Amino acid sequence: MPRAARRKKEATIVDIARRLRVSAMTVSRALTGSSEVSEKTRKRVLRCAKELGYRPNRWARSLVTQRSSILGVVVPDIAHSYFAEITRGIEEVADKAGYKLLLCHSCLDPRKEEAEIETLLGTRVEGLLVASEQPLSSPEVFLKLQETRIPFVLIDRFFPGRELPSVRVDDVAVGRLATECLIELGHRRIAHIRGPRLSPAALRYRGYLAALRKHGIPVNSEWIVSGSFDIESGRQAMLKLLDKQPRPTAVFAANDPMGIGAVYACRDRGLAVPGDVSIVGAGNIEGAHHPNPFLTTVDWPRAELGRAAVTVLLAILANPEHQHTRVEIFTPRLLSRQSTAQAAQRGGKGASA
């Protein structure tokens, strides 16, 4: 039901042309800064445009130039600081390059994500940035997307076996850093709360395994449980871990919310963090450090991730034929804080429960 909105008509290029008794083309040239106009007429046009409150209509312009100067951004949830910071980085670079952002939510729903991408294509965005830690749409969606020849860059998305243009952190290193930090503190009974399969968390898991193996620590599958990236699932997973015999003395949670959940679970059971159990998260979410930096975690530059993604996208845009798959990988670093401590001495104050 397209109801025609009746509002004051915006001034057009033709209005200016009529007023100045020149052609619309001349006005267009003057406004876009073409060299084919005399300085005198340009000044007249600019003055008249200002008087009439003229604002170039980007749709009309885009229709003929085939360029929208708009990029589409799809995130699971902008209210999550992780994606908000990425988006911030995206906006920064995009703005400098003269692009605007059209923001969409995938809501962790694969169908919604696909629908949003479809809408964005209809809006003829010049490029697409799609972020999500979770395994959403299958690779097919993006392979199909590749055929439209509209450039896109994935953020934090990992498809085993398929390399698509993307920007992400070295997730294996995330898992390795977190685990090695615990090993160096003397821990040997190190548990892991996994994230969803097919997500970057799978790589963090690999990093966890690699670190253990490297230090000759046997893997105990009893100490590996799954969560779904939120606080509550972290708590549940940790409760399960605390029931195991023997009980792990340290835990690497695949992301910070689950790490926080693990802290809660310890409190529920009357265990001290880091006195009885050391906990490491991943992601350095805001909540983990104010007003008291608490959760030890692995950090990587979120805004930088966003900036890099746009940079890659702009590069593809500037050179469409040069479209070999680019993947940029960031190196994470450990933030040692207060949820980790030296492992208890054998036979000391440790394992009582």
Place this chain on the structure above:
Amino acid sequence: MPRAARRKKEATIVDIARRLRVSAMTVSRALTGSSEVSEKTRKRVLRCAKELGYRPNRWARSLVTQRSSILGVVVPDIAHSYFAEITRGIEEVADKAGYKLLLCHSCLDPRKEEAEIETLLGTRVEGLLVASEQPLSSPEVFLKLQETRIPFVLIDRFFPGRELPSVRVDDVAVGRLATECLIELGHRRIAHIRGPRLSPAALRYRGYLAALRKHGIPVNSEWIVSGSFDIESGRQAMLKLLDKQPRPTAVFAANDPMGIGAVYACRDRGLAVPGDVSIVGAGNIEGAHHPNPFLTTVDWPRAELGRAAVTVLLAILANPEHQHTRVEIFTPRLLSRQSTAQAAQRGGKGASA
């Protein structure tokens, strides 16, 4: 330098029309769901559209319908969870109503804000949502905006004396709640860290004054200092307050980051929170409660604020002539946590670190 992007041409309505040997108009009707087509041709059109991978061009459609189904959103910084949550609420309602969001950053820069608004108008957004806790553009910008007859709703913005369409929290109540909470705990020497003038913080300040007056507590201007809404300025302000004689026993900071800064300042001076000093913030930012709810604060529903803003905007949009200034005001509530305690009384809360 509009460089024509050479990519595979998208299928148009005309392509479908030619293939089916009907007119473009018929195709358009079939696709937009008009009743003026037979069911048979509609099916043929839809099938052909799918085959060709047809995607309606929103620019062209908008050009003729004069509707873009796009709303402009201007926030200071999407990376701040406060605005991220508001944006989240906006997106939710906008999405349900079939609107997309064009996201812009004002970066706390009045000129940038005005420029962004100008760009958005050029993009012919159907409406505008402008948020900021800070005093940015002068009211003139919005009075001018009102003349364009493009609906807009301000979020959290307060212009003394001028009522513009807006949605905000009852900031006087924020100040009152925070201050009365401290009074009820027995505090009498209550300081205030103010935010920038002309911002909602000015109203919180009024609430602070009102609460003191109501309880017959004299106002000590020594105990009122200014900050600029960030953690560091809160710390500086608190350091000044701790040097006063007599020293306040409680502080109401006009927002959470300053409250956190105040906590830091106390630690710098070896004072316990809440043992020696009670601190209340405002805004309930994420960082204040994980993994340990700490800062007592005044909360209001951010996402709800965003949702309400769009709802107001949509109402204006649906009824342009009915454009009397609508202002919606939310009621805040106190979240009592661990940075506040009974006055002059060593409560048993030990520090965990």
Place this chain on the structure above:
DNA sequence: ATGCCTGCCGTTAACGTTATCGTCAAGAAA
């Protein structure tokens, strides 16, 4: 038969720009 709906579809003209080519005078070059 005539007139009049009604359902379906086509034609034309927008919407506001810019690309492309054409024009036309003034000046330079032959």
Place this chain on the structure above:
DNA sequence: TTTCTTGACGATAACGTTAACGGCAGGCAT
């Protein structure tokens, strides 16, 4: 002089879509 160049501008046709109107069958009542 003539011819060519150049600078400044105009006319026309796109871009992809929909609004507004017109046409034309076929069915029904007169």
